[in-house]
Structures are given as structure tokens and as C-alpha cells.
Amino acid sequence: MQPSVFIHDLKLFLDASPTPFHAVQQLKHRFETAGFVELSESASWVLTPGQGYFTLKNGSSILAWRQPTESVGFAAGMRMTGAHTDSPCLRVKPQPEMHRHGYSQLGVEVYGGALLNPWFDRDLSLAGRVTFRTSTGALNSQLIDFKKPIAVIPSLAIHLDREANASRSINAQTYLPPILGQTQEKTDFREFLKTYIESNASVSIDKVLDYELSFYDVNPANTVGLSDEFITSARLDNLLSCFIGMQALIEAAPGPCQLLICNDHEEVGSASACGAQGPMLSQWLERVLPKTDERWSILARSLFVSADNAHGIHPNFADRHDENHGPKLNAGPVVKINSNQRYATNSETSAIFRNLAESIQVPVQCFVVRSDMACGSTIGPITATETGIATVDVGVPQFAMHSIREMAGVKDAFYLYQILQSFNATKAL
Structure with missing residues (x-):
């Protein structure tokens, strides 16, 4: 090759x-x-x-x-x-729904020894495995990948934290929940997954039972450098x-x-x-x-x-x-x-x-x-x-x-x- x-x-x-x-x-x-x-x-x-x-x-x-x-x-x-x-990545928690000041967010858990600062201000998508009960009562699992950006973790402006460049540390519990959109009330995440899977696959779901889902950066792998000598991903x-x-x-x-x-x-x-x-x-x-x-x-x-x-x-x-x-x-x-x-x-x-x-x-x-x-x-x-x-x-x-x-x-x-x-x-x- x-x-x-x-x-x-x-x-x-x-x-x-x-x-x-x-x-x-x-x-x-x-x-x-x-x-x-x-x-x-x-x-x-x-x-x-x-x-x-x-x-x-x-x-x-x-x-x-x-x-x-x-x-x-x-x-x-x-x-x-x-x-x-x-x-290392950010995994969605089992009961992740958060609704604060009109914004829909998901609680996440840090998987592995991740560098956390680079996760801010990225176009994030969501992928992983979802396990559900079909309308016939059978248990099934399916891989999903939203592919498009559906979330972001915005940084706090430097005007509100003048020491950010010198000493900002990341609180994984409070700083990392991604923003998914603006809603009037809390979103039922399992119902959201049910609707997504049914609209993208020929399956009728009774209930989403559990999942293992991770956020990821949608920026594709690239070769970079003056002579394309590096790969970034x-x-x-x-x-x-x-x-x-x-x-x-x-x-x-x-x-x-x-x-x-x-x-x-x-x-x-x-x-x-x-x-x-x-x-x-x-x-x-x-x-x-x-x-x-x-x-x-x-x-x-x-x-x-x-x-x-x-x-x-x-x-x-x-x-x-x-x-x-x-x-x-x-x-x-x-x-x-x-x-x-x-x-x-x-x-x-x-x-x-x-x-x-x-x-x-x-x-x-x-x-x-x-x-x-x-x-x-x-x-x-x-x-x-x-x-x-x-x-x-x-x-x-x-x-x-x-x-x-x-x-x-x-x-x-x-x-x-x-x-x-x-x-x-x-x-x-």
C-alpha cells in the first residue's frame, strides 16, 4: 500500500x-x-x-x-x-436532563484522563450504543451517530474571569454540561433518542432502556503542515x-x-x-x-x-x-x-x-x-x-x-x- x-x-x-x-x-x-x-x-x-x-x-x-x-x-x-x-471523552449520564435559564443541557461524566480545556467552543456531536425494547417486547441495541453538530460547551468570556489565562481550572460537574438548544421545559432525553432512532431506522420502539453515548468533535481528520507531514484528529x-x-x-x-x-x-x-x-x-x-x-x-x-x-x-x-x-x-x-x-x-x-x-x-x-x-x-x-x-x-x-x-x-x-x-x-x- x-x-x-x-x-x-x-x-x-x-x-x-x-x-x-x-x-x-x-x-x-x-x-x-x-x-x-x-x-x-x-x-x-x-x-x-x-x-x-x-x-x-x-x-x-x-x-x-x-x-x-x-x-x-x-x-x-x-x-x-x-x-x-x-x-478519553465526555459520556452522557443516565439521568442527564438539565434545564437552566431556558437552555437545554445534558449532564456528562468524564471518561478517562481527558484534557478538559480543549473541549470548550467545539462543534460537538453525539454517538454510541442505545438499548431499547421494541413494540413487540424484544430487547435490541443499535449504534447511533448524529454526525452533525448538536451541542457546544461555550467558554466563559474573559471579561467575567480576568484570571482565566493564568489560573482557570475546570470543574467537571458544573462547567462541562453541553448546551443543546433553547427550550421552554426540560427535554426527556430517552424520548428524544426514541424519536431519533425511529425516524432514522425501520424499528418501532416501546421504550429506550439505556445507552452508552459520548460527545465528540465533528472536525474531521486532516493532514497539516507546510508539506502535509502531520495528521491531526x-x-x-x-x-x-x-x-x-x-x-x-x-x-x-x-x-x-x-x-x-x-x-x-x-x-x-x-x-x-x-x-x-x-x-x-x-x-x-x-x-x-x-x-x-x-x-x-x-x-x-x-x-x-x-x-x-x-x-x-x-x-x-x-x-x-x-x-x-x-x-x-x-x-x-x-x-x-x-x-x-x-x-x-x-x-x-x-x-x-x-x-x-x-x-x-x-x-x-x-x-x-x-x-x-x-x-x-x-x-x-x-x-x-x-x-x-x-x-x-x-x-x-x-x-x-x-x-x-x-x-x-x-x-x-x-x-x-x-x-x-x-x-x-x-x-x-
Whole structure:
């Protein structure tokens, strides 16, 4: 795939994935188009060598893989890549209706470690999953996406807060409820959803029972810079890695077992049925490799690449980095290292990744957090702890992590895609 086509498809994927549910639907569609077969968790599985498969959990996590060919089998171990589908955002509360001074608003809860200031003065839409009872009494769920701007969180004018540029902090309870419009009385939000769904789908709803809905910025993904060297978008952390992993798996020739898992709930700790700390990957391993001794032997010859974006060195805040470990945008993907095991990389897994990159002449950088600052984490240490698989934490360097709009290098995204392609194809690690 050419870099220009890769970036064009990436932007389409990002724009179509405002929530983890939509991201998984996009991944599912692309895998199906590539000939992968969906398998239900509740069904028995009959697997064919060389065939691609995928299975979903909660509609917000996906595990896709290609069975090894008969000639290679599992003897070569597995090539495994992991990412996460969720991003920090504002989620609508269960009883969100607010009516103040003639304005209709919705109460929101902050999901994950979001940068809150950038959410002000943005054109916001709403998307997610709604569960309802139909007029026949059946329970059903449907994804919705308003797509157009329906809300905004206006800033308070500086005339009313002269210290805003020096010391304004955000009260998540009182400052963040978006304004949806002007009404004479409080709007019944569930009735609003019922009317919207019925007018946009051929379904008759008795009652909306619940929902998981998130606000998002409608501004589409773009390439920016004098030479279009950057990509800006919401949810680059970590839909960028999901897309890269998907594309590398789809284009991989059959050979060793190749796997991609994209988990939900990483931004809130991964402790859920569909999170990396849940049983999704372990259950798959037990199902595909039911013999315990054989499974452990194969895992000992496998590698898990935990792909999650890294902090690029910001030219305006260079002092926030270790001076020897400040990754630059468009200078290559990053190997992430932390002696306190916030990342799962060790010298051997780092060497494997670096060797793969060198073999295809792709540059690689290194990130270590400043010794006087706390370090974030990824699904890497969790997956390594749960399964015992040797793991390397890597990622594309970016700016504005956890903002409503993030920025990364165009070259870095394509570099990581090239490395994962090589990783999936290699018969010996």
C-alpha cells in the first residue's frame, strides 16, 4: 500500500469511529471485506489453516487472527499485536436532563484522563450504543451517530474571569454540561433518542432502556503542515494503532499464526470483561490451543507487540522530557521502556523489534519518562502478566495526548505499519 492511500484510508477510519462501538464496526467491516470470517463466542469453532477469523466482545473489543498454514503450524509461535479502542471523552449520564435559564443541557461524566480545556467552543456531536425494547417486547441495541453538530460547551468570556489565562481550572460537574438548544421545559432525553432512532431506522420502539453515548468533535481528520507531514484528529490515541494493526494483519500472507486484539477500557484501567485485564485473550488461547502443555510451549515462542502512542518531544515544553529520550515526530516509531514495569519491554523484546525495523530500513526511537515524573502505562504489562507472553511496548510519537484533537507524524504511522507487516511475515523471531 502506498503512503498516500494508507493515510487517506486512515482518515476515513478515524472519522467513522467516534466511539469504541463504531471503531469495532469499522474493523469488522474491513476484516469481512478482506475475507475474514466472524465467529460467535457462543458457537463451536471449526478452524481452517490459513483462514482469517475474528470475534467480538461487548461490541467494543475485537480479536482477529489468521490461522497458521499447515506447512508452518504453531511451531513458529504467534505474531500478536494489541491496541485499544477507547479514548478519553465526555459520556452522557443516565439521568442527564438539565434545564437552566431556558437552555437545554445534558449532564456528562468524564471518561478517562481527558484534557478538559480543549473541549470548550467545539462543534460537538453525539454517538454510541442505545438499548431499547421494541413494540413487540424484544430487547435490541443499535449504534447511533448524529454526525452533525448538536451541542457546544461555550467558554466563559474573559471579561467575567480576568484570571482565566493564568489560573482557570475546570470543574467537571458544573462547567462541562453541553448546551443543546433553547427550550421552554426540560427535554426527556430517552424520548428524544426514541424519536431519533425511529425516524432514522425501520424499528418501532416501546421504550429506550439505556445507552452508552459520548460527545465528540465533528472536525474531521486532516493532514497539516507546510508539506502535509502531520495528521491531526480526535482519538489518535489509540485508533491509530488499531488501524495500523488491522491493515498489517489484512495484508499479511498466510504463514505463522497472526493476531490482533483491540480492547476497550484501557483508558480507565482495563479491568472489564472486554478489557485487557479481562479473559478475552486467555479464553481465545484456551479455545484455539486446548492442550495446556502445547499452549505454553507455543507462547514461549511468541511475541506480543503492545502498540499505543508515545509522547513526542514538544518544542514548547522540551523540559518535560529526558533530554536523551525525547522522540521526534516523523523520525520513527518509539520503543517504550520503564524499569518499574509500567511498560513491558525488556532488552530481548526491544532487540527483536529493533532488528525487524533495521531489516526493512525503518528508523526507531526510544522513550523513557523523566526520572522525576510519573509514567503512564498500556495494555502491555497487563497482557504480559495475564498470559506470560514476551511483550514489547511501542507506539507512534504524538502531541496533545488525551486532548479532543491530537497530532502525529504521517511518516511514523506508515513506518509502524511497515514494521508490523514484517513482524507478521517473519517465520523466526
